[in-house]
Each structure stands twice: as C-alpha cells, then as structure tokens.
Amino acid sequence: MQKRKLVMIGNGMAGVRTIEELVKIAPDAFDITIFGKEPYPNYNRIQLSTILQGEMSFSDIIMNDWDWYESNHIQLYAGDQVVRVDTKEKIVYSESGRAVPYDELIFATGSLPLMLPIPGINKQGVIGFRDIHDCEMMMQAAKQYKKAAVIGAGLLGLEAASGLVHLGMDVHVVHLFGHIMEKQLDETAARLLQRELEAQGMNFLLEKETVEILGDDRVTGLRFKDGSEIAADFVVMAAGIVPNVKLAKESGLFVNRGIVVNDYLETSVPNVYAVGECAEHREIVYGLVAPLYEQAQVLAKRLVGMVEKGYEGSIVGTQLKVSGIDLFSAGEIYEAYETKAIKVHNELDGVYKKVLIRDGRIVGIVLYGDTSDSTRLFRMMQQKQDVSSLTDIAFLKEGGAKEEDVAMMADEELVCGCNGVTKGTIVQAIQQGASTVEQVGGCTNAGRSCGRCKPLIAKILEHTLGDAFAGQAQKETLCSCTDLNRDEVVAEIQAKGLTTVKEVMHVLGWKNEEGCSKCRPALNYYLGVIYPEYRDDRDSRLVNEKMHANIQKDGTYSVVPRMYGGVTTPEDLRRIADVAEKYRVPLVKLTGGQRIALFGIKKEDLPNVWADLGMLSGYAYGKTLRTVKTCVGATFCRYGTQDSMQLGIELEKRFERLDTPHKVKMGVSACPRNCAEAGVKDVGIVGVDGGWEIYVGGNGGTDLRAADLLCTVKTAEEVFEIVGAYLQYYRETAKYLERTSKWLERVGLSHVKEVVADEEKRTALNERLQRTLVRYEDPWRKVLEDEPLRQHYYTKRSIPVSVKED
Ligand SMILES: Cc1cc2nc3c(=O)[nH]c(=O)nc-3n(C[C@H](O)[C@H](O)[C@H](O)COP(=O)(O)OP(=O)(O)OC[C@H]3O[C@@H](n4cnc5c(N)ncnc54)[C@H](O)[C@@H]3O)c2cc1C
Numbered sequence: 100m101q102k103r104k105l106v107m108i109g110n111g112m113a114g115v116r117t118i119e120e121l122v123k124i125a126p127d128a129f130d131i132t133i134f135g136k137e138p139y140p141n142y143n144r145i146q147l148s149t150i151l152q153g154e155m156s157f158s159d160i161i162m163n164d165w166d167w168y169e170s171n172h173i174q175l176y177a178g179d180q181v182v183r184v185d186t187k188e189k190i191v192y193s194e195s196g197r198a199v200p201y202d203e204l205i206f207a208t209g210s211l212p213l214m215l216p217i218p219g220i221n222k223q224g225v226i227g228f229r230d231i232h233d234c235e236m237m238m239q240a241a242k243q244y245k246k247a248a249v250i251g252a253g254l255l256g257l258e259a260a261s262g263l264v265h266l267g268m269d270v271h272v273v274h275l276f277g278h279i280m281e282k283q284l285d286e287t288a289a290r291l292l293q294r295e296l297e298a299q300g301m302n303f304l305l306e307k308e309t310v311e312i313l314g315d316d317r318v319t320g321l322r323f324k325d326g327s328e329i330a331a332d333f334v335v336m337a338a339g340i341v342p343n344v345k346l347a348k349e350s351g352l353f354v355n356r357g358i359v360v361n362d363y364l365e366t367s368v369p370n371v372y373a374v375g376e377c378a379e380h381r382e383i384v385y386g387l388v389a390p391l392y393e394q395a396q397v398l399a400k401r402l403v404g405m406v407e408k409g410y411e412g413s414i415v416g417t418q419l420k421v422s423g424i425d426l427f428s429a430g431e432i433y434e435a436y437e438t439k440a441i442k443v444h445n446e447l448d449g450v451y452k453k454v455l456i457r458d459g460r461i462v463g464i465v466l467y468g469d470t471s472d473s474t475r476l477f478r479m480m481q482q483k484q485d486v487s488s489l490t491d492i493a494f495l496k497e498g499g500a501k502e503e504d505v506a507m508m509a510d511e512e513l514v515c516g517c518n519g520v521t522k523g524t525i526v527q528a529i530q531q532g533a534s535t536v537e538q539v540g541g542c543t544n545a546g547r548s549c550g551r552c553k554p555l556i557a558k559i560l561e562h563t564l565g566d567a568f569a570g571q572a573q574k575e576t577l578c579s580c581t582d583l584n585r586d587e588v589v590a591e592i593q594a595k596g597l598t599t600v601k602e603v604m605h606v607l608g609w610k611n612e613e614g615c616s617k618c619r620p621a622l623n624y625y626l627g628v629i630y631p632e633y634r635d636d637r638d639s640r641l642v643n644e645k646m647h648a649n650i651q652k653d654g655t656y657s658v659v660p661r662m663y664g665g666v667t668t669p670e671d672l673r674r675i676a677d678v679a680e681k682y683r684v685p686l687v688k689l690t691g692g693q694r695i696a697l698f699g700i701k702k703e704d705l706p707n708v709w710a711d712l713g714m715l716s717g718y719a720y721g722k723t724l725r726t727v728k729t730c731v732g733a734t735f736c737r738y739g740t741q742d743s744m745q746l747g748i749e750l751e752k753r754f755e756r757l758d759t760p761h762k763v764k765m766g767v768s769a770c771p772r773n774c775a776e777a778g779v780k781d782v783g784i785v786g787v788d789g790g791w792e793i794y795v796g797g798n799g800g801t802d803l804r805a806a807d808l809l810c811t812v813k814t815a816e817e818v819f820e821i822v823g824a825y826l827q828y829y830r831e832t833a834k835y836l837e838r839t840s841k842w843l844e845r846v847g848l849s850h851v852k853e854v855v856a857d858e859e860k861r862t863a864l865n866e867r868l869q870r871t872l873v874r875y876e877d878p879w880r881k882v883l884e885d886e887p888l889r890q891h892y893y894t895k896r897s898i899p900v901s902v903k904e905d
C-alpha cells in the first residue's frame with residue numbers, strides 16, 4: 100500500500116516529539132519529510148541556558164541525532180525553511196527551491212523572541228535568546244565585550260543573565276515592573292530571588308521602560324522613559340515571545356495570537372495541523388514543553404486515527420534553571436478576594452511557601468527556597484483535589500512526603516513534570532529492565548527535557564534496584580539498549596565467539612532487538628577490530644560511512660578525492676576541473692587537509708562522478724585516517740632537515756582506509772617551525788637533525804589539545820613501526836567515537852609509551868594491523884562494479900538519507 104505523505108514544518112521540540120510518538124505507534128504509516136530552518140538535528144532548546152551557564156556543551160543537547168532520522172526513514176531538510184504552502188495543491192515550497200507534496204501537513208514553527216519596537220532595535224549587539232546561534236553569539240560577545248544588559252526579568256531573562264555572569268560579563272537586568280518574574284512570583288518570593296541573584300553578581304533595574312537603544316552601528320547603551328541611561332555593549336531581549344505564525348497566515352490558516360486549533364490539533368484547513376508554541380488551543384498559547392508534549396501525543400494518535408480523547412488543555416508549573424535557586428510556581432500567584440492563602444515564611448532560612456485555595460481546591464502555588472512539596476501540591480492542584488480538610492499550615496511544613504522520600508511516594512505521583520511521567524511508570528520501566536537514568540528516559544521520556552527530575556529518577560532507581568543500582572550508576576553502558584559497557588561487550592564477543600551485529604544483540608540480551616544508532620556502529624566497529632576477516636555490516640555504519648560521502652545540510656553530498664600528502668598533479672587537477680564542469684558542481688574548495696572538495700553533488704550522481712574522476716576516495720567522511728598534511732620540507736624549503744612530503748605520502752598510503760574508533764588526522768613537518776601543524780594532530784611527525792619526533796594525541800578541533808611527544812626515532816621505517824603500533828593499540832583499546840586526545844588522557848601517555856617501546860608488543864600490534872590492512876579495498880571501485888549495490892544506495896529513491904555528521 101502506498102504510504103501517505105506527511106510533511107512537517109519545524110524541526111523543534113514539540114514537532115519532533117510528535118514524530119517520535121508517531122513512529123512508536125505506526126512506524127510504517129507515513130513517508131515523513133521535515134523541514135527545519137536551523138541547520139541542526141533536533142536539540143533540547145531548554146538546555147541552551149545550561150550551556151551558557153557552563154554546565155553542558157552543544158553536543159550534549161542533541162536529542163535526536165542525524166542517524167535517528169535515517170534509521171526511522173525520515174527525510175530531514177535541515178537549514179532549509181519553508182517559504183510557501185499551497186494548501187489547494189497540497190505542496191510546500193522551501194527557500195532552496197524544493198517543492199514537496201503532502202497528504203498531511205504539520206505546522207510546528209515555534210515562537211520568535213519579542214523584539215521591542217523601539218529605535219535602535221536592529222543595532223549590532225542586540226539579540227534574542229532562542230537558538231544555538233544566539234547562544235554562540237553570547238559566548239562570542241563575552242570574549243570581546245564587558246557590559247551586558249538583559250531586558251526582561253522573566254524565566255528566560257534571568258537564565259540568560261546567569262549565563263552572561265558566568266561568562267564574566269557585568270550584567271544589568273532591566274525590568275518593567277516593581278518585582279522580577281511577576282508572572283510566576285509574588286513580591287515576597289521575588290525579593291528573596293532578587294537578593295540571591297544579586298549575590299551571584301546580577302544587577303537589577305526595576306520599573307524601567309527602555310525607550311531607545313543607543314549607539315551608531317553597534318549598541319553602546321540603553322535610554323529609559325525616565326530619562327536615565329546605562330552603558331551596554333551587548334543586549335539580550337527577553338521580554339517575551341510571539342508565536343511564529345507568518346507562514347500560516349499567508350497560507351490561509353485561521354490565526355489569532357497563534358494558529359487556532361481544536362482539541363485534535365486540527366487547524367481551519369483540512370489535513371493541516373499545528374502543534375507546539377505556534378498553536379493556540381482554547382485561546383491559550385503555551386510556552387513550556389509539558390503541555391506541548393501532551394499535544395504531540397494527541398496529534399500523533401490523531402494522524403493514525405487512534406485518538407479517542409482530544410487535548411483538553413494543561414495546568415503548567417515552572418521552575419527556574421539557575422544553580423543555587425530552588426523555586427516552583429503554578430497557577431495563580433496573587434491573592435484575590437475569593438481566595439484563601441496558606442503561607443510559611445522562614446526568613447532565617449530564606450524559605451517561602453504559599454498555596455492559594457479557592458472553593459476548597461488549590462489554584463496557585465509559589466515555593467521559594469524549598470520545593471520539596473512541589474510535586475505533591477502540584478498533583479493535588481492538577482487533580483482538583485478537595486483540600487478543605489487540609490487547610491492547616493501543617494501541610495506546608497516539613498514532614499510532608501518529600502520528593503526524596505521515594506518510598507513514601509504514591510505510584511501516581513508525578514516525577515517528570517515536562518513529560519508527564521509518574522513514579523509508577525518509572526518503577527514499571529525499571530522492573531522491565533531499565534537500570535540507568537538514561538535507560539529510564541529511553542523507555543518513558545522522563546528526564547529528557549529540563550533534566551531537573553533526574554536526581555529523583557536516580558533515587559527511584561536506587562530504591563527499586565537496591566545495591567544493584569550502585570554498580571550500574573558507576574558504569575558507562577554502551578547505550579540504553581544494554582547494561583554492558585564497552586569492555587564487557589568486547590569480552591563477551593571474544594568469549595562467546597559472536598560474529599555479527601545481530602548475533603551480539605541477540606545473545607547479549609539487547610533490550611531493543613534492532614539496536615540503536617549508538618550501539619550498531621559501535622558493535623560493527625568492535626567486531627571489525629576483533630576479527631580482521633569480519634564482513635562489514637554496511638547498514639550498521641553511520642550514514643556518511645554508509646554512503647561513502649559526506650552529506651551536506653541541503654541533502655547533497657561532497658566528494659573529496661585522495662591527494663596523498665597534499666601533493667597533486669596537473670592531470671588530477673584537470674580531471675577534477677572537468678568533473679566540476681560536467682556536473683555543474685556549485686562549490687570547489689580547498690580543505691584544511693590539503694585537498695580539493697567538490698560540494699553540492701546529488702546522491703544519484705555520486706557513482707558517475709567517481710567513475711569520471713578515476714581517483715581514490717579521500718575518506719573525508721570516515722572514522723579512519725583522513726589526511727596527512729605535509730610541509731614542502733627539505734625538497735624546497737631552506738629550513739627543512741627531512742623529506743616530509745615523502746614520509747607523509749608513505750604514511751597515508753600505508754594506513755588509509757583503516758577503521759579507527761574516530762577520525763585520525765596526521766601531519767608531517769620537516770623542521771620544528773611546524774608548518775604542517777603537527778602539534779595539533781592525532782599523530783604529528785616533526786623532522787629534527789638526524790631523525791623524527793613523533794607526537795600523539797593532538798586535536799585542533801572542539802577539544803583543543805597540544806600533542807605529547809611519544810618518542811624520537813632515526814629513520815622513516817621506525818616512524819612506520821611506531822605509528823602502526825600506536826594506531827593498532829588505539830584501535831584495540833579505545834571506545835568507539837573516542838578521539839585519540841581523549842583516549843590518551845584516559846589511558847595515560849606513560850602507559851602508551853611503555854607499550855610501543857616494548858618490542859614484542861610493538862611487533863604483535865603491527866602484525867595484527869597488517870592482517871586488517873590487507874583486506875581493505877576501494878569502496879567506490881566496488882560500487883562501480885556492483886550494480887545492485889549502486890541501485891540500493893545511489894538512486895533517487897534509495898534509502899532516504901538526510902544527515903550530516905562530524
Ligand atoms: C533558553 C530557553 C530555555 C527554556 N527553558 C525551558 C524550560 O526550562 N522548561 C520548559 O518547559 N520550556 C523551556 N523553554 C521553552 C521550550 O524550549 C519551548 O516551549 C519549546 O522548544 C517549543 O517547542 P516548539 O517545537 O513549539 O518550538 P521550537 O522548539 O522553537 O521549534 C520550532 C522550530 O521550527 C523552525 N521553523 C520555524 N519556521 C520555520 C519554517 N518556515 N521552515 C522550517 N522551519 C521553521 C524553527 O527554526 C525552530 O527550529 C525554553 C526556551 C528557551 C529559548
């Protein structure tokens with residue numbers, strides 16, 4: 100049966116959660132295409148604050164990596180925004196010129212920061228805080244500028260301000276009202292919070308209305324309505340958000356504040372839905388993930404006709420993600436004539452709690468300094484429990500069922516507010532085999548958003564598993580499909596003689612019998628290291644390796660032919676130029692690894708491009724030896740003491756195509772001036788009088804690290820022997836996707852020195868390496884000789900790939 104075509108506009112948190120739910124309940128129902136304006140896979144926007152505050156890095160917040168899309172057969176066009184929708188012909192058009200037809204269409208376009216309509220708002224140095232790009236701008240600004248102003252003391256403004264303080268800036272938070280976070284806190288709680296944030300280094304300007312942003316091209320300060328001014332060379336606007344609805348309006352959807360939807364997330368146009376912050380449901384536009392995830396669940400069911408009950412709206416609770424701050428707020432904040440308040444205020448400990456009650460039901464909660472009652476009170480509020488008999492100050496005092504007191508928690512008690520997961524669901528997941536916080540998240544989604552519930556999940560694990568948990572907690576398992584770590588998996592493969600990825604997963608009791616995008620490439624790699632004769636499982640590889648080409652953000656590929664040591668010939672240059680012309684290659688670029696890349700090649704043209712080039716693959720996409728960068732050396736340079744080009748070419752020829760845990764880059768310089776930057780390479784060779792110095796563990800990328808001197812040798816033959824042993828030892832002992840820089844720090848330089856200095860070990864390592872190397876063949880020659888292989892991977896409709904990787 101022909102699959103229906105589902106297109107989604109927006110690759111953010113609510114949209115992708117809808118798709119996650121959909122592929123869980125009906126993996127084969129749709130051909131799914133997602134357009135994302137941002138050039139990334141789906142990431143956890145919530146954690147951008149945590150990155151600014153220095154507690155996480157960008158790679159930590161990716162929720163669905165490129166391989167997730169591929170393994171679920173989802174076509175992602177990242178970095179390509181939809182600019183027009185024809186709802187009559189049912190086609191979406193993108194900025195890059197794509198036209199994709201749909202049967203069902205989801206708008207999941209999120210929100211935009213509210214940029215105040217005041218003079219100067221477009222000056223350089225004025226930004227919102229919504230995405231990775233904004234986050235990078237803040238980190239960059241903190242290196243160059245000193246004085247930051249944040250406009251708006253809501254959740255976002257305070258989290259941004261905390262990040263900027265962490266980055267070393269002087270920060271003024273400008274707020275319109277008399278106390279901060281006035282939507283979530285009453286005056287008493289707000290004052291306590293302000294005092295704590297001031298102690299952390301923030302300055303507050305209350306009751307200030309910004310009327311102008313000063314400066315020429317770049318911001319230099321702010322002017323307020325009362326005539327006062329402050330200096331600022333960087334401004335973050337955090338005065339609220341507006342639903343991103345321009346495209347929906349232009350497409351003829353009924354839009355009020357957001358895109359108006361009914362309880363089934365249906366818009367005014369048939370077969371078109373909206374979910375997330377862009378949607379308006381019963382006149383409410385939500386700005387927190389918990390309700391959006393509820394919407395996602397309903398929409399996924401609606402799309403496959405499984406929905407019984409629609410979405411009826413949510414009661415939301417908020418917390419602030421600033422370290423050292425403990426607050427919770429939900430519902431009404433301020434006393435009114437018909438509400439009764441129960442309050443506790445311990446000024447000594449800085450604890451404040453208030454519960455507002457109307458007609459015997461909780462209608463509002465404000466907790467500051469101690470939020471251990473939040474889950475219990477929030478559940479009572481959500482369930483509209485009758486609390487008349489409890490209207491005693493005692494139910495806010497210590498002695499209630501604390502979050503930490505997991506034994507006393509009822510099964511229906513909410514543990515993860517963002518994802519609506521109860522203690523009972525978590526215990527059930529643990530009883531079915533989940534034994535780490537990540538695995539609980541994998542089965543239930545708990546902990547996958549703001550992360551605040553993770554300590555509580557760990558406590559439930561500890562309580563449910565007892566001593567068994569202590570052992571698991573120390574352990575870094577391969578992925579959430581297994582409780583085994585890398586060493587245990589490798590030992591089991593060897594002990595039980597397991598020979599295929601499927602067999603490993605089956606015999607070792609994988610929780611997910613298909614494995615995932617983390618464990619399948621890792622198992623394929625480990626099997627290849629253990630058995631030199633192992634038959635590679637191409638479909639278990641990461642997508643770029645599977646395709647033998649680097650996929651780019653627009654879905655085309657790059658082609659990088661091998662150019663040993665960065666040395667080329669007029670014939671090769673001519674052939675590259677001819678191919679570039681013949682296939683109208685949009686970009687021909689020199690790479691950092693001294694070779695030439697052709698960008699923008701269509702998947703179906705790849706085999707012909709390689710056939711016309713007649714050159715070997717440069718493996719620019721592989722977890723393997725990428726390049727050996729060389730300087731001109733003694734042949735032409737007057738400082739050169741050694742023949743660096745020849746050594747580099749020979750190194751590249753010997754070790755090309757070798758599977759390694761991560762990419763490996765080398766450099767050879769013929770003197771310590773080091774023009775080939777050997778000091779930041781995985782293996783760097785430097786010519787000195789009478790020999791070569793061998794450096795290892797360098798990294799010029801994200802984890803910048805200077806290489807360490809491994810040893811000094813006299814001849815090129817010795818270089819090959821040491822480098823061979825070093826590479827094989829790295830192959831055999833590193834975790835999959837561990838760069839040499841991290842591996843070396845983990846195992847220790849002196850240990851590696853001892854291994855390669857030991858002649859017996861060195862010889863054995865080189866022998867094992869040779870057994871592997873003799874089996875490698877050129878991947879593109881294989882494709883050109885094997886028509887079924889070509890049909891399988893390189894036709895227009897062959898496996899949908901969408902992804903790019905490092
Ligand atoms: C710094 C920060 C911290 C936060 N902290 C919390 C928190 O602690 N707790 C909480 O519950 N919530 C928090 N939020 C809010 C939460 O992130 C959002 O509620 C959630 O991301 C909304 O999901 P969404 O899918 O509706 O929108 P988004 O995640 O914004 O995704 C929308 C995506 O659509 C893309 N897009 C828009 N137009 C187009 C187009 N025409 N074509 C293609 N793509 C398009 C956008 O580029 C974007 O990537 C925080 C938000 C921020 C910015």
Ligand SMILES: NC(=O)c1ccc[n+]([C@@H]2O[C@H](COP(=O)([O-])OP(=O)(O)OC[C@H]3O[C@@H](n4cnc5c(N)ncnc54)[C@H](O)[C@@H]3O)[C@@H](O)[C@H]2O)c1
Nearest residue numbers: 251252253254255256273274275337338339386418419420
């Ligand atoms: N921890 C969390 O849950 C968290 C963290 C960050 C962001 N978010 C979400 O992201 C969205 C955006 O957050 P936000 O804090 O920008 O929105 P918001 O609307 O909650 O807060 C904006 C604040 O800016 C103030 N403000 C408005 N105009 C102003 C002006 N001209 N000058 C000074 N102050 C002004 C408002 O009084 C308000 O307190 C919200 O949906 C929020 O829920 C949540």
Ligand code: SF4
Nearest residue numbers: 730736739770773774
């Ligand atoms: S590293 Fe030394 S030998 Fe090589 S090019 Fe630079 S100066 Fe010349």
Ligand code: FES
Nearest residue numbers: 515517548549550
């Ligand atoms: S409470 Fe936010 S992830 Fe669980």
